[in-house]
Amino acid sequence: MIYTLTANPAIDYNVTCDGLAPDCVTRTRDAVYTPNGKGLNVSFALQHFGEPSSILGFFAGFSGRFIVDGARERGCEVFPVWVDGITRVNVFLNSGEHEYNMVNAGAPISRHDEDAMIELIASLPELECLSISGSLPPGTSDGFLDRVVEKVRERGGEVVVDISSPLLRRLLAQRPLLIKPNDDELRDIFGLEVSANDDAGALCALEHLHEEGAQAVLLTMGGAGAYFSDGRHAWFARCTYPVRVLSTVCAGDSTLGAFLSVWYRDRSRVEDGLRLAMATGANVVECAGQGDFARVEEYRGHVEIRQIR
């Protein structure tokens, strides 16, 4: 079983308005409330593409219950650690001209809550892999993710990491199976610049991440495509279909889930995994939130892939 951990889940509130001005009432439309958080999004994509996935996270209050119930309705089992407070609601506003992403801090957790999560991980049935995504809630102790990774390793499981903080660098020492930085995170955390038309520069950056401990790297660059390296071979992939971008929210998580749904069970199917991943990312950006993956099949025929090593 591939589990995902979302320490800081959220209800995503996607809404649209026609222009945004200060000091007046803004009437909005097309409001959509969905159960999300980065790891949940990975699980939903895994589940959609036929790889069962279960969800771990800290949940609180009415919004936490909404997310747990909603994820179960989508077919994913959830193992919640209930905490005090209210799980955050993140607001994604499309004004017609711009995207405004308002991401809250989340319900605080305590050392006691962290211990409950570690005990839960120790008891999970059929733990093969834990994919860790997203920010950490207020109150999280410095060593929490290290303890999570150690516990999974102790149980013989593998770890996938998709986090934006400098902690990623420290976790590389524990040799994660896969990491999924984007180009901004690569620059902010590792000081490395990449671009889609510089394969040589990308290969150098990927090599650096392997040297620091990553077994495989999926490096996403939004609409420009992605690089993938398993340490021996490397590829560049991009969806060439000219999609109309409505919201980039959830695209990276969905891309990771789609890729894992193919590559995790058969590491030789890199190109199939990249094709599905790029098509999924392209479809998700057309939707407010994650959407329903309805055009992925069509976009799979519009993915360009080249092996670069």
Ligand SMILES: O=P(O)(O)OC[C@@]1(O)O[C@H](CO)[C@@H](O)[C@@H]1O
């Ligand atoms: O605060 P984090 O965990 O970095 O980001 C949380 C979040 O913005 O990321 C997802 C999209 O990637 C959303 O579903 C969710 O609201």
